[in-house]
Amino acid sequence: MPAGSATTTLARQLSDADNGGMRLATATLAEPGTPAEAFTVQSETLALNGWLTVGYKVAIRPDGSSISAPMAHITHASESGTAGFERPAVDALEVEICFVLGKDLPPPGAKSYTRETLLGYVSGIYSGVEFLGHRLDNGSRSPALLFLADRLGNAGYVLGEELPAEVLEPGQDFPLVITINGGTAFSGPGKHPNGDPVAPFLAFANALTEPVAQGRIITTGSLCGAIPTPERAAIAISGFTTLTVTAASTREI
Template sequence: MPPTDASAKARALYAARRDRTPIPPFTDADPSLTMADGYAIQRELVAMILADGDRVIGHKVGATSKAMQRLIGLDSPDYGPVLASTVYADGATIPLDRFIAPKLEAEIVFVLGESLKGPGITVDDARQAISGARAAMEIVDSRIADWRIKLADTVADLASNGAMVTSPVTVPADDFDPRLIGMVLSRNGEVIDTGAGAAALGDPVGVVAWLANVLGGDGVALEPGHLVMTGALHAAVPMEAGDVFQAEFDRLGTVTVRVAASV
């Protein structure tokens, strides 16, 4: 497989995602692969998924904490699509057999009320375009074996997005500061981690502005109704069958997910 063959790499990821069978990191064979190469592969992969009838309903932004950026060699966040087929309702049961190596992260998710297209989008512009916020969890997953990801690998692999669980309640975001939203994560009734909105790039609203500007460079706009996942507020937590996770957010309420071996 030639190092620059984005289509072949996308087909390998597509098969890994479909069959739940991980593949070696692309960067093992070609350490020179860049973020731009990763996004070229991602675009090919998304086109294949959409051809199957799925649709993009928003975006996730990953690596919004300095710790995660250091871990995978980033100096900025990365992004990938939120696909309609991967969204679960609050209280849903998540089957492990739909993933390869899933982990859970609690996040603040914004809902866009207005179109937002960069470049030149400021944090104030993003704040005005946001209609509200929701409590949410992301299930991150890696089609790359053993999470041995480097920059190009995770970008190509939909920014390691697997699924999301979101509260049905959208809370207007014009009367509180999302940086100060506290979160408590519990597993099976035991508190296992905490976080605050500021963990996401210093300001979750700034994440939306960053995303709008990056997408705008490719002529893509955030549209009304789109969801923007703004990044983990804590370290990702492995999931096991029988687990019940609950994330309690100040202002935004609670979101719960149950984990089963299969459904």
């Protein structure tokens, strides 16, 4: 993909698809040539809509490097553990463990972050629900740099209840039951894909080139995989956390 106008064109295509709840034919799109171009598309998509970056979805590539996408739509659950979430397209959910920054997180400088120094920037550990709303017809199976440009399919996030620090101990399973419209969608041990919720956060922090502001949410991977959701979904989550979310794809309303 050439720089400049091509990244802006892709950003506008993804923005229009996001706002209309549509999926684009991957074969018709110009794939970014580098991760840097994909990150530029992410930023331009948010800028076109006037959306602020309120958090980051982060993961680790097979080679150990960091991959990330900005999140723009965050809902906070009430004290009673309920929330509503609406976007033009809500295709799936993932139950996760996330971090909220208690102060600005700067690039690492001469010394890399360690697990201990990184957690010193965290004000709280929370449960959360990431919602996916793919703008690409092949979703996560799309070419890697297109999927990255599409903000890794993120539609938004619901921040749940605060959790004890013990949930960060590596290698844990988490009791987890998810029902959707009264039917069981997941029941069993939830497992982080890296075996450690901190690992992707650490890779992300050590790859930073600019600060991440206080209050931003960092979420690091699904405990249950991606679970498809209908256009209207009454979601009840229990086990290691308790959360009730009513989600809807507004294109269907």
